[in-house]
Amino acid sequence: MAEQPGREELLRWRAAKPSNYFDAVPELTASFEAWMGPKFTLALRDKLSNFGAVVAAEIEPAVRIVESNREFPKLHSYDELGQHVEHIEFHPAHDDAARAAWASGVLATPRTYEGAFELAGLFFLLSHVGEGGLGCPIVCTIGLRRALETHGTKSLKERYLPGLLETDADTALRGSQFLTEVQGGSDVGGLTTLATPDDALPDAWRLSGEKWFCSVADADLFTVVARPVGAAAGTKGLGCFLVPRSLDGVTPNGFRIRRLKDKLGTRGLASGEIDFEGALAYPIGEVDKGFHIAVTELLNTSRWLNAWGSTGIMSGAFLEASTFARHRSAFGHSIDFYDGVREQLALMKVETAAALASTTGLTELVARIDGGNASADDLALHRFLINANKYVTSITASEVVHRGIEVLGGNGTIEDFSPLPRLYRDAVVFESWEGTHNVLCAQVRRDCAKFGLSHVVFQWLQSELLDVAPWLSTEVDTVLTLLNQLEPALNKTIDNSSELDATFRHQLTVLTRALQATCLMRIASSPSSGEVEKAVASLFVRLHLAPRALSEKPTWLPLVDAVLVVK
Numbered sequence: 001m002a003e004q005p006g007r008e009e010l011l012r013w014r015a016a017k018p019s020n021y022f023d024a025v026p027e028l029t030a031s032f033e034a035w036m037g038p039k040f041t042l043a044l045r046d047k048l049s050n051f052g053a054v055v056a057a058e059i060e061p062a063v064r065i066v067e068s069n070r071e072f073p074k075l076h077s078y079d080e081l082g083q084h085v086e087h088i089e090f091h092p093a094h095d096d097a098a099r100a101a102w103a104s105g106v107l108a109t110p111r112t113y114e115g116a117f118e119l120a121g122l123f124f125l126l127s128h129v130g131e132g133g134l135g136c137p138i139v140c141t142i143g144l145r146r147a148l149e150t151h152g153t154k155s156l157k158e159r160y161l162p163g164l165l166e167t168d169a170d171t172a173l174r175g176s177q178f179l180t181e182v183q184g185g186s187d188v189g190g191l192t193t194l195a196t197p198d199d200a201l202p203d204a205w206r207l208s209g210e211k212w213f214c215s216v217a218d219a220d221l222f223t224v225v226a227r228p229v230g231a232a233a234g235t236k237g238l239g240c241f242l243v244p245r246s247l248d249g250v251t252p253n254g255f256r257i258r259r260l261k262d263k264l265g266t267r268g269l270a271s272g273e274i275d276f277e278g279a280l281a282y283p284i285g286e287v288d289k290g291f292h293i294a295v296t297e298l299l300n301t302s303r304w305l306n307a308w309g310s311t312g313i314m315s316g317a318f319l320e321a322s323t324f325a326r327h328r329s330a331f332g333h334s335i336d337f338y339d340g341v342r343e344q345l346a347l348m349k350v351e352t353a354a355a356l357a358s359t360t361g362l363t364e365l366v367a368r369i370d371g372g373n374a375s376a377d378d379l380a381l382h383r384f385l386i387n388a389n390k391y392v393t394s395i396t397a398s399e400v401v402h403r404g405i406e407v408l409g410g411n412g413t414i415e416d417f418s419p420l421p422r423l424y425r426d427a428v429v430f431e432s433w434e435g436t437h438n439v440l441c442a443q444v445r446r447d448c449a450k451f452g453l454s455h456v457v458f459q460w461l462q463s464e465l466l467d468v469a470p471w472l473s474t475e476v477d478t479v480l481t482l483l484n485q486l487e488p489a490l491n492k493t494i495d496n497s498s499e500l501d502a503t504f505r506h507q508l509t510v511l512t513r514a515l516q517a518t519c520l521m522r523i524a525s526s527p528s529s530g531e532v533e534k535a536v537a538s539l540f541v542r543l544h545l546a547p548r549a550l551s552e553k554p555t556w557l558p559l560v561d562a563v564l565v566v567k
Ligand SMILES: Cc1cc2nc3c(=O)[nH]c(=O)nc-3n(C[C@H](O)[C@H](O)[C@H](O)COP(=O)(O)OP(=O)(O)OC[C@H]3O[C@@H](n4cnc5c(N)ncnc54)[C@H](O)[C@@H]3O)c2cc1C
Pocket: 177, 178, 179, 180, 183, 184, 185, 186, 187, 213, 214, 215, 216, 263, 265, 266, 271, 429, 432, 433, 434, 435, 436, 437, 438, 439, 442, 501
């Protein structure tokens, strides 16, 4: 039987998929260049380009095997000889993907200005395949490494840092971080896991209690937030502890995994419910500073990289949908001929570019902090953006993948036709972990009230907008007009404790969108940018920041074609 023309199109679509995610996303280079300038060296480009190819050729097929065969992690509490082991079994393809990811050096990137960009770029490229059972272990391991580097004792550093920095996945130590308990993940101050000083070992403690969401349950080193006996209630009294999985290499160190959770997304990742029963633990830093350490080292790292994860997912979804639209025909035309499809693709592209731009801006702040050159304003901006950017990028990622599923039509809903269903499920999970939307908005509101963050943000935006190229003057005026209206309204919400948080959430969304627009305009103003970058920034401003009447045709429609030009 002759091949159906529709199938030939699909074969051509498959052949056209990217073989290197770094090359396929020139926006990453443009964004890094706009912030790093000449520090974005050829050596870093080569490293990212090599890994972009590895993600497409090795990691993506391995992740697909795990997902399409539903070969998710399995818990074996006891081994074949009846020993208590709490072993988690992964499909060999998961281990192959992990070897390729670790070999990139993502866990060994130096804690320097350039190192922050290297880590961000590698993690972004990896995230084109979603979480893949790899993103969370990498993020948790980096968080633990940072906590130990900053607060660990000499002996903890000597014992564990080399393993956490290892590039061989078979010998590397993996970290995890357990805060959430059944009474609530948002209300961390309500946790009840108890830490008691060990009777015999001077620097050791014993942990007992139940943790409800424990991802990377296979980790070698758990980071556990617990309440030292006699400590104050709330977050102030909490300690941050390192719990080795085993003290003899076989027997679990005072814990039992009740079960692994059956999740909507991130299904290649082992997320368990764990009971601690006298686990030997070492404090990381002072025991009464645990919450501060967990926030600054663990959560800030996770929220920064979560945004890169969401951005990678968006970028992967856009590449999938845009290549599909070029090859799929309906009514005698490839579907990217139709305005309705082109608008969806343009919105996907613009949102991805905006997430890339603001998350690169955040990375520059992390880089300055890591490089030891951060000013007080940098620290304030970082404090704002780490939460606001995670909030906005994670919501947007689900919307972008959803649009991609629409572009693929019914095929978009089929599990093994494309990665979009998996990316969609992962994106939804990314929204809730590392802090839900309301919790992040509430945190920003508290920080604005306490540290005057919004003042710094408005000042920064105004000074950045002064540097935008003249050909974007209309967009600059639109953003400045909006900021002038927003600033007093936002200050009123911050000052007036009787106003509902929902007002603040709405205002914060607009402010963060203004910040993303400003970052896009910075990229569009750089010498290597042209008409496409300008159109991306213009469309974004019209979409999110310009006043518009609902009855009118959307003002961004004339820009759709300009946005979709492939450079
Ligand atoms: C797949 C997965 C893996 C995870 N892995 C880990 C892990 O490894 N370690 C870990 O510690 N945690 C982990 N988590 C838990 C995650 O961090 C929590 O789910 C998250 O912090 C929210 O907590 P919760 O689920 O208890 O929601 P709740 O705290 O019950 O919140 C429910 C809803 O109420 C809203 N809400 C709560 N308080 C307020 C308020 N004051 N104002 C307005 N709205 C509010 C929230 O925004 C949310 O929408 C994981 C979660 C998932 C989904």
